[in-house]
């Protein structure tokens with residue numbers, strides 16, 4: 001386990017939208033470099049950068065055309081190596097995005113694989129034996145290649161699935177996961193990882209990590225075996241490198257070797273009930289909405305078994321949002337966001353802040369861009385200042401990658417830096433607190449003290465600290481052990497004798 005994860009607070013950067021330094025309307029590596037001090041002041045000491053490789057950008061870069069070359073629009077490979085170097089000088093680790101399940105249909109491997117003549121890459125992707133033979137239960141394409149066969153897709157039409165084999169095999173063309181062709185795919189992915197790790201990258205967020213082997217069993221054991229093998233390589237060659245999975249099943253992901261697994265926003269899961277429980281009938285039931293219709297037990301009933309089963313193996317990652325999820329500001333007010341982030345930054349595991357969430361950037365209904373569809377509205381340019389294009393770019397506004405927030409009260413870093421009670425300054429205070437107290441970090445003890453359905457506050461212990469959260473618009477109180485003192489608060493709270501009195505929308509850490 002890389003030791004640095006214990007105190008890591010990640011910042012996710014969608015590179016298109018972070019900071020443009022050459023005036024072409026799209027973000028670049030030099031922009032990220034320019035803002036590393038901002039990231040540091042925010043209290044984040046690690047980055048995850050979304051795919052920045054050469055790509056036709058039909059899925060915002062998740063359609064990789066060349067794993068070892070960056071997209072020109074962000075700069076050169078040297079610029080990225082430089083980013084690693086400067087980030088390290090500032091104590092910031094950098095994760096790239098690894099997309100192991102598919103490539104772009106324009107990747108050289110696929111162009112070779114499509115050919116009628118057999119070659120080294122013929123089995124790098126999943127092909128049937130005939131142009132009229134489809135793939136039951138999986139998306140596939142026919143009629144696009146000289147090769148006499150149909151090929152499987154992993155996600156969009158532009159993303160053919162790489163071949164890691166099938167666990168359950170019913171067709172002659174389906175290879176076993178230990179077939180030399182499937183092992184070659186795994187080794188090719190290790191080669192990509194080594195390439196970037198040798199250049200100074202600190203690990204990877206891994207896209208769709210759970211679905212490499214097709215028709216796997218319930219436990220994903222064949223896909224898991226691949227990750228165990230990759231983890232072994234990392235432990236031997238790059239023991240400080242971290243891998244964090246898009247799996248959202250920590251019992252599986254952490255057992256198979258990931259250091260952390262994202263708790264993603266899936267309808268009805270515990271994380272979803274905290275912030276985004278608004279698509280069910282009867283309005284918004286999110287726990288962190290102040291109207292108090294939420295129920296903390298819906299979160300805990302899902303989270304606690306996962307936490308208990310995995311705390312010895314690795315971490316669960318809470319996110320404020322990511323590039324696939326509506327920003328929390330879509331439904332939460334600034335005051336509600338303060339309490340939400342306070343909770344995420346005091347729970348166990350490795351937390352992630354999505355760029356712009358720290359100032360409460362909005363979610364927009366926008367026409368799709370680069371395969372974003374409803375995700376596009378979460379990917380708009382970072383709002384740095386009150387100046388042109390909110391300081392994101394000097395390009396004409398109609399040339400921007402996506403429009404900046406046009407509202408009069410669009411939140412910006414510049415205005416929030418000046419306001420001691422802003423969301424930005426609250427986040428900074430919270431990250432500072434987490435770095436200061438080991439008890440609040442990834443693997444310190446976590447114990448529930450008070451959590452009841454439809455009741456407030458929610459109280460838990462982290463090591464010797466007690467955290468109490470009242471997201472509701474009602475006053476509430478709780479009994480405390482004797483002699484506790486306040487370490488940190490949001491809103492108003494008061495300790496009287498052995499009771500904690502909490503005003504509406506308040507949060508407190510006690511010792």
Ligand code: NOJ
Nearest residue numbers: 059062155207208323324
């Ligand atoms: C998950 C990524 O987060 C998403 O943005 C992408 O479209 C799909 N995987 C396909 O790579």
